[in-house]
Structures are given as C-alpha cells and as structure tokens.
Amino acid sequence: MTLLPALPTPKKLGLVIDLDVCVGCHACVVNCKEWNTGGYGSALSDQAPYGADVSGAWLNRVHTFEVVPEGGEIVGEAGEARIVHFPKSCLHCEDAPCVTVCPTGASYKRAEDGIVLVDEDMCIGCGLCAWACPYGAREMDLAAGVMKKCTLCIDRIYNETMEEADRQPACVRTCPANARHFGDFSDPQSAVSIMTMERGGMDLMPEQGTRPVNKYLPPRPRKSLAAGAPLMPLAENTDGAKGFFAWLDGVLERI
C-alpha cells in the first residue's frame, strides 16, 4: 500500500549521524553491504566485481565534502576550509515521496515504527521511487531487477536471537568512531532525541518537504590553527616554575 500511514507513527525509528565525529573510514558502508547481502531480500549484487568498471548496489555510502568559509581559500587566513565526511543512507522520511509514487504497492512505510521498506516480491523494478527520492537513497539491484534500500536492519533490531547489544543497525554497531546512533525519535527522552536537541540536529534538504526522520549533527565550530598556538608553553619560559623546578631554575641561573 503506497498511501502513507497516519502520522506520526507510534514509534519513529531512525539514525543520528554525527558529522563532527565521522572520520570517513567507510566501515559502516562495508558492514552494511556485508549484513544486507545475506539479510533481508535478495543479495546486493555487484556488476563486473573484479573488473575495472566495478559497480553495485549499496544502501549506505560515504561522501566527502570540502566546506570553504568566506575568505577560507587561502590557508591561514580568515577561516580555514575543512573536510566533512558525510555518510548517507535512507532517512526514512515522514512524507516519503518514494512511497507514494510506487505503482505496485511494493514500497511502503510501516505504520508501527515508520521504517520505509520495499517488498521485493511485488517490485517490478520501474525505478520511479529512485527518481522520487531527492537523496539518492535507493539503488536498483541489476541482477534481481528490484529496488534496494536501507531497511534500518529490520532483521537485526527486532531479532531476539541476537545479543541485546547487537540489536542495532549494522552501520551503527560497527562504527569505530561512534558517529552513528540508532533510536526512537518519538520518545523525547531517547538518546537520539536528546542528542538532536542539544547539538542542533538538522534535516537534509528541508525544502524538498520530505520531513526526514534521520538527523545530522553539524560539525562543532573549530578554532583556527593560529588561535591554538599560544597554548603551547615555550621552552625558554620558566616564569611559572614551582618547587624543585623553581630551585633548579635558580641554581642554573646562578652558575
């Protein structure tokens, strides 16, 4: 059913991605592919996997951007350019345009927790949902001819045969920098809600009207390199020396 469920859904499951912390190691990308190629639905195929022109379906990708503030083109001048690693997977939008365009009913948003899924047995592989998503969160699997997307690891998060600690999306579980967090945004006391509030979590492309559930925490303001320099104590300076070092300083001064 491609009509959207009544909003808000009782649970609003999604991710918080901390752009201040992500180091761009692509571990989440690899673990996502690893888990999902054997998990929900058909395998995530690659085309020409050992050729020069390898490509395939991935549900999570890390882009890297350079952000240049006003005057930041010259190193050491006002504001320095910075690199921001940017993981991106389905944002499980509340007003998901990918769902309503689907002609078959394969795409749907779950009424209970808001997860956006594709029922691969119904998907005809028309690709319209990938056109409708402004974020590029859907990729066609060229071997199976069906649309693939992030399932929020639905086969992990409710999986009672797994250890409690593992009932998280594969990307969250594997992130060595702890840049990804999973939780329920409908609960204002959840860690993801609190993080979003405290750090000013933001929506991507709010102007597209999709109302994404996933939130991105902006990089913290950075001090310029020059501003950090005076903090380094200079070796010639002994003014603040105390105790033994003050005595030693005195002795060395006299001889």
Next chain:
Amino acid sequence: MHPAPSIIVFTTLSGLGYGLAAILGLGLLDPSLTLTKVAHVLALLMIAIGLLSSTLHLGNPQRAWRALSQWRSSWLSREGVMAILTFLPLLWSAWASVIESRYLVLPGLLGTVLAGVTVYCTAMIYASLKSVQAWHTPLTPLCYLLFAAAGGSLLGAFFAMAGRNSGLFLLLLALLFTIAAWVVKIAWRRNMDGLVPLSTPETATGLGNIGRVRLFERPHMTENYLTREMGFRIARKHAVKLRRLALLLGGLLPAALVFMLLVTTVAGAGGGLAAILAMTLAVISHIIGMLAERWLFFAEARHAVMNYYGG
C-alpha cells in the same frame, strides 16, 4: 536524467497514438473510407507499441500487472489504469469503423476524453517529482497534451489529404495545436533556464552556514546506478543545436507545410499528390522533432541527488 530510449519511444509513440485516437473520436474522418480504418488500427498500434516499450526498462516485467493497484497515490499506476480503460472505447470505435463503416458518437467522444486523461497521467508522472525541478511545473502536462493534440491532428490531416478529403478543419487544428504546443514548450524552457535551484550542495549537506560546499570525494571511484540514471549531462553546445533542431522539425517545418496546404485549399487548388506528399513530410518531420524534444526533456533535467555527486 538519463534519456532512456524505451521511455522516449514510449512517450512519443503513445502521445501520437492517443492524439490520433482523440481526433478519430471526434468523427472528423469519414468512417467508411479504408484510410480511416487504417488510421484506427494505426492509433491502436502506436499506443500498444508505446506501452510495450515502456515495460522494456522494467527489472521484472512479468509482474507489470501489479502496477495497476496503487492508483490512489501513484501517477504511474493511474496511467496504467487509464491506458487500459481507454482501450475499451478505442476498440469499440475501431470496430465500428473497420467492420461496420460507422462512426459512433458515444465511444468516440469517450475515447477522446479518456485519451486526453491518459496523456495527462503520463505527464504527471514527471510533473509530480519535486526532485526534478525542471519537470515540476503545470506546464509539463500542458506540453504533453498539446503535443499529443498537434501530432494527432497532423496525422488526422494526413489521412484526410490521402483520402482526398478537403480536411480544411483538420489542417486548421493541426496548425493551431502545433503553434500552441511550441509556444507552451518555449515557455517551459524559459522556466527551466531561469530556475534558481531549489536544493544546493549547501542544503543537501546542511553545511551551508559554515561555508561553500564542494564535493571532495565521491563514495566510490566508479559510476553507480544513481550517477548513471540521474547524472546524465549534455554539453551546452549540443543542447542548443538539438533545441533548434527539435523546434525546426517538430514545429516550424510541419506548421509551414500545413499553412501552405491551408492556403492552397482555401484558394481551391488543394488536394492531389503534392498535398499528400507535403502532409507525409510534415508528419515525418514532426515525429523526428518530437523524438529530439523528448530526448532533451530527459537529458536537460537535473536531479536533486546530483548535489551529492558534484553534478
């Protein structure tokens, strides 16, 4: 957007087919003439081939019937449903003409209306996508409808000429619709050329308040489904040439030929082999122009996802 041949052929052929069917539905051609019978069959064939071609790009065409189920939310589904519904009056009209040499008002007019609705649904598949800003305007369905009407009346005028009818009214329709379609299309292009991008790399990453955002590294070295499907870019100089070609072949040449035929017909010197040849040329030129126009419709449209891919 990637200009997939199957979709270009589909929108062009089904537009022509529905246009011709709509003209036939108005009863402007003598139903007992063999040529009118041929026109009925041709309209149905163009529609059918167009629809078949549209299923060529599906990953699992054997399940295509499922696409009829979500008409409450999906324009693609609505289009499928309308295409099938429209076949009923069109087949009825074709039967009446081919077998019984009759024109029936009820299926005729119903077919004309439903053909229009189907073309509208096709256009709305594109116009409803906010992620492709150039398409997201009411001018898009207006273009599709007017081009279908122009193509249909050009074909109608051709059959009228070939059947040695005067076809004055059809010639007039063809001229008016061709001009109207291109006026709206040029307005559509102006709109596209003047767009301020709704989404930018800054809004896409949320990093705009730190500074200007530029892609530093793509997620993978090679192309992927998204960049192949949505990252198509056409060189500006080629776009300009193709735009001129589309306008010339799709609009100016057919309109000029139709205008000449109109003048000669009014002067009482119409008809004859020259008129048939002129109309044949007008129709062929229009079809080639439309293929170029549809190719550009996809090739020139930019998708919001390219904000993440530096395109």
